[in-house]
Amino acid sequence: MVPSGDAERKVASRRSHRKSRLGCANCKRRRIKCDEKKPACTNCVRHAIHCDFLLPASQTSRASAGPSNSASPSEQLTPTEPSLADAATPMLPGSTPSPWMDTSTTPSSTQGPSGLDVAQLELFHHYCTSTAYTLYSLPGLQNFWRVNAPSIGFSHPFVLHGLLSMAASHLSRFDDERRDYFQRQMEHHWGIAIRTATSVISHVDSENAPALYLFAVVASFIALGRGPRPGDFLIFGDKGVCEHRVLFHTIKLLVETSKLDLIHGILAPTICPGGRRVTMVLEHDKIPEESEHLKELRLLLQEIEVKKDPNCKLYRQVATSLWVSYALVFDVDHAEGQLPTHGVFVWLFRLSDEFVECARQRKPVALVIFAHFCVLLHTLESSWWMKGWVYHLMSGIYKSLDREFRVWVQWPIEQIGWVPPTR
The missing domain is CATH 4.10.240.10 (Zn(2)-C6 fungal-type DNA-binding domain)
Structure with a gap:
């Protein structure tokens, strides 16, 4: 008998279904x-x-032997709503993917007989007992990052995975024997975090704005903690937009669009102290004549004004903003041992795209101003996430300047203790 057309289609349908155990x-x-x-x-x-x-x-083989009554360790740390991690990592024009966002390498599980994931618990314990204390020196901020940030992460998994990734990055800097292992942990948790966060960031509201702000700050610490790379100048890169600039811009954008939700909500302890300090010195529209900070830079600005440099007004505005950070770091009273992290990064967050483009084009006055910022960064050199950045930046700036302008960075060089090449 010859099978009918319908029968043939049914047979083909059954054969195309691939069963697998x-x-x-x-x-x-x-x-x-x-x-x-x-x-x-x-x-x-x-x-x-x-x-x-x-x-x-x-x-x-043990996991596939049969169903278990206990949830998997990742399910215990992250909710299982669909589509949380469907989004791809966004890339800006001219930027390049970062190896630290690569999720192709994932660490093997260390699930114990109790069903707990020991690897994740080790990272979470280290974050709460060590990493959280290394981000800021103010006790109130340390308590916020140790207690409140993980609490926010329980409702927004991308924050929690970000914290675990940061803890793994911290451990990888000090544990030589397990450095590769912790770097894989960092990449694994960051891969989950970035996919989840990017699916949320296009719909910012009062509920998720604090979590997204925290996530952007965590991402900045992780990016800095990875250390400098050739051609990376923190505010620009040789190959286009650098990830640090994108992260700083994201934080600034979140603050501007959700300011009331942030300053009156759970993030008030992290945002308000820095805002109050900035307000103390923002009434100045130029570097004060009596200020000892940036004295030589002020003289350079007067010189280029006489020469009618077309970017003179831009440079003066950026230098005045830099003086604000200097005042926050060196003039505002701080308790002994407290690092003025807020004051250092105020300048980066207020930096204009026009100035960044001047620096990227290696315009000498822009690089001289940037060199004076390195003095501020040097105050954070003891932090694990800032190691190596100051000398890396100063070296790149010095190589980009001709002899005429190298004399204008002598003061920053002496302040940070960097030694220029003899040739």
């Missing part, structure tokens, strides 16, 4: 089809949970 344990437990993609199936990636394809073979 090799799906991950999460999909089997939920009784849904697993596409078996490696290193993690699509369902686990979509729900931001740990896929047991990432486990070593011995652990995978």
Whole structure:
């Protein structure tokens, strides 16, 4: 007998269906089809949970033996609503993907017999007992980052994964034997965090604005903690827009669009102290004549004004803003041992795109102003996330200046203790 057309279609339909018993344990437990993609199936990636394809073979066989009554460790740390981690990392024109955002390498699970993920608990413990104390020196801010930030992360998983990634970055700087392991942990948690956050950032509201602000700050610490790379000048890069500039711009944008929600909400302890200090010195529209800070820079600005430099007004505005940061760091009273982190970064957040472009084009006056900012950065050199940046920036600035303008950066060079090359 010759099968009819309908029968043929039914047979073809049945034959095209690929059955497999090799799906991950999460999909089997939920009784849904697993596409078996490696290193993690699509369902686990979509729900931001740990896929047991990432486990070593011995652990995978145990995980797939049958359903478990306990939730997976990643499910205990992150909610399982769909589409949390569907978005791709946004890239700006001219920017390049960063290796630290690469999620192709994920750490193997260290799940113990109790069902707890020891690797995640180790990172969370280290964050609360160590990393949180290294971000700011003010006790109130330390308590906020140790207690309140993780609490916000329980409702917004991208914050929590960001904190775990930052803890892994911190550990990788000091544990030589496990440096590669912690770097993989950092990349794994950051991959989840960035995918989740980018799916939320296009819909900023009063509920998620504080979490997104925290996430941008965490991202800045992680980017700085990764250390400088060739061609990276913090505010610009040789290959276009640098990630630090994007992060600073994101923080500034969030503050401007959600200012009331931030300063009157849970983030008030982190935003208001810096804002009050800035208000104390913002009434000046130029570097005061009596100020000892930036004395030589003021003379340089007077010289280019006589020469009618077309960017003279821009340089004067940026230099005055830099003086504000100098006043916040060196003139405002601080308790002994407290690092004035807010004062240092005020200048970066207020920096205009026009000045950044002048610096990127290696215009000498812009580079001289930037060199004077390095003196402020040097006050944070003891922080693990700032190691190596000051000398890296000063070296790049010095190489970009001709002999006429190198004399104008002698004071910053002496202040930070950097030694120029002899040739």
